[in-house]
Amino acid sequence: MSNTTTILAELMKYMNENNLNISDLARVSNMNPGTISSLVNGNRKFSVYQLDRITETMGHPIGYYYERYITEYLGDSTPNWRRTSPFLESCAKLNKLDCIHQVVHMLMDKLGYADPLFELAERLFQDKLYKAASILYENVALSENKQHSERLALCQYRLFQSRQEDDQERSYEAAVQFETYIDRLDEIFQLDALKDLVNTYRTLRKWEKVDKFAKTLGNLSEAKMKLERKRQSVEEDILKNHSSPPTFAYWAFSHLLQAEVCYVKKDYEQALKHNYAYSDLSWVKETDESSLKWKHQYETWAKANIYVNKLMSGQESVLPDYVAYFSSRKDEILTALDNIIDAANQYNINVDDILKQFESEILSLLEEQKGGGVYNQQFITERFTHFSKELAVYYLHKGMFSEGFRFLLTSLEKSAAINNKSYIIICVRLFESYRKYAPSETKAAYRNLISEVKVDVHEE
Known part of the structure; x- marks a missing residue:
């Protein structure tokens, strides 16, 4: 394709070479003849959907003309968002990130596009198109000022989530960059953001960071529980935020994490205190399905972690009970076996039979x-x-x-x-x-x- 040839010129050339009139093209592309006529006569601009249909009809892969489309149809002094938004979504699905960079850079030179770009970024993020969403979040974040600190913080949170990968050094860099924005997040995101951040540091075994943000998570969730009790609207909050765990689950998670920090420091006595803190959640009054599920889950985890800390303090006698506990829990087998082999190496315990089992x-x-x-x-x-x-x-x-x-x-x-x-x-x-x-x-x-x-x- 010549760099000086327009999409429309390419289409006209294709029609001439294949002896197609407007009706023929409409038939083979499965489009309305009136639409084809308007496009061919230059009375109507291609939408990305129409461009994709024509591109496939001409024997090219979808996206073949996207770079040219940006120059010919999206470079107006006042860009048409109804045309631009579907184009960006198509680029995201095709992973044409250079095209997204080009369009977003063009839009950010105009006023008023931060809002729709942010909304589109959220849709792409929900569709797990993280690389494309990140480009939008990065540019929206650059455009924000102090009056929009909550949205800036949310952009940084999404970027942090998108940058979690197998390379642990890069994950660490993303976590460090994000942690300063936690306090600026809207309340509805803070608990999940802290959970995600502390899980990353936990994965990286940055235990001082885990301890710091686990305590922050505990304090924030405890304050929120007190506020919920005062408002007497816990059930309403649960229904409103049904996709997130109930607040007490974050509180319990903070103690689980603090117990793990103590475990790493070999302070098993203090670890047990944290384990016992969330082992009995009878004070939780909510009886909805989510609350009951999380109560059972944390009480179960507490039972396991109490076994672990006793084992790691040298109490070999808990091994049979611990093995019996996790044998029927497939998701816990890796963690349990890791704990057992760790203790075996520390205390010279023979666990051949367990490994065989x-x-x-x-x-x-x-x-x-x-x-x-x-x-x-x-x-x-x-x-x-x-x-x-x-x-x-x-x-x-x-x-x-x-x-x-x-x-x-x-x-x-x-x-x-x-x-x-x-x-x-x-x-x-x-x-x-x-x-x-x-x-x-x-x-x-x-x-x-x-x-x-x-x-x-x-x-x-």
């Missing part, structure tokens, strides 16, 4: 890990990476080198995929400690993995 589940975890409930996908991936590393330590220490190296290489591969430098370094040091026991094929697999690692393995 869950052998098939462990093998399936090697294939895929899916999150649910309070766990997001990032967290599950990180947890499996940690579990593989601990299993490698367990087996290598016992002289079971085949199994040990298998899980060590798995952990190294996962660590490299999510760019977790600390795990990479641990795996490298562990391999070097047992290198003499590794067969040649294991050493070759190790070399291949190391060649792809994005970190200096000698750094501290």
Whole structure:
């Protein structure tokens, strides 16, 4: 296609070469003859829908003329939003991000387009077209001022959500950039935003950040519960925000997180206090379906976490009860086995029978890990990476080198995929400690993995 040829000229050329009149073109493109006549005679501008129909009729893929469409039909001094909005949506679905950049840059030079761009960004975000939505959010955020701080904060929240990915360094950068906007968010978004932020820091094992924002989440949810009781409109709020958990669930989650911080610090006594705090939610008076579900869920998690903290404090006697607890809970198996192998390595506990009992589940975890409930996908991936590393330590220490190296290489591969430098370094040091026991094929697999690692393995 010549750069000097217009879309309409291309269409006329196609009609001449294929000996088509207006009626013929209308028939093959399944469009109204009157519409075709107006387009061909230049009395009507193409909508993106009409352009797509004509483009397909001419034998080109949809989007073929989009760059030209911007120049010929969207560059008016007063852009037509009814034409521009569907075009941007089509670009988003086709992942034509350069076209979106061009149109949005053009629109932001005009006054009054921040509102419709934000609304479109929200629709794209809900449709999970995150890359396209991010372009709109970024530009709307640049146009905001102090009078629109809530919308600026919401743009930053959406950008943070869109930037959560496997690369942990990039996820961390997105979290740090967003956290200063939490206080500016509208109340209806704050609890979810804090939950998402703290989950990211939890995945990254940034425990000081987890502790800080878990406490913020607890304080905010507690203040909101008091306000709800004063208004005596809890049921109304639940109906209004049916897609979000009830407020007490965020409060319970804050204690679950604070218990986890204590767990990491090996302060199991304090961790148990937080576990007991949300283990009994009988004071919650709401009886709607969502409230009952979350009450049961947190009471269940508390029971499990009490087992864990007792186990990690060296109480091996809780193992049978803990195993019985999670055996029928598929979503909890990875977390539970990770806890058990961690304790086994710390206290030299023989858990061969437990690993044998869950052998098939462990093998399936090697294939895929899916999150649910309070766990997001990032967290599950990180947890499996940690579990593989601990299993490698367990087996290598016992002289079971085949199994040990298998899980060590798995952990190294996962660590490299999510760019977790600390795990990479641990795996490298562990391999070097047992290198003499590794067969040649294991050493070759190790070399291949190391060649792809994005970190200096000698750094501290």
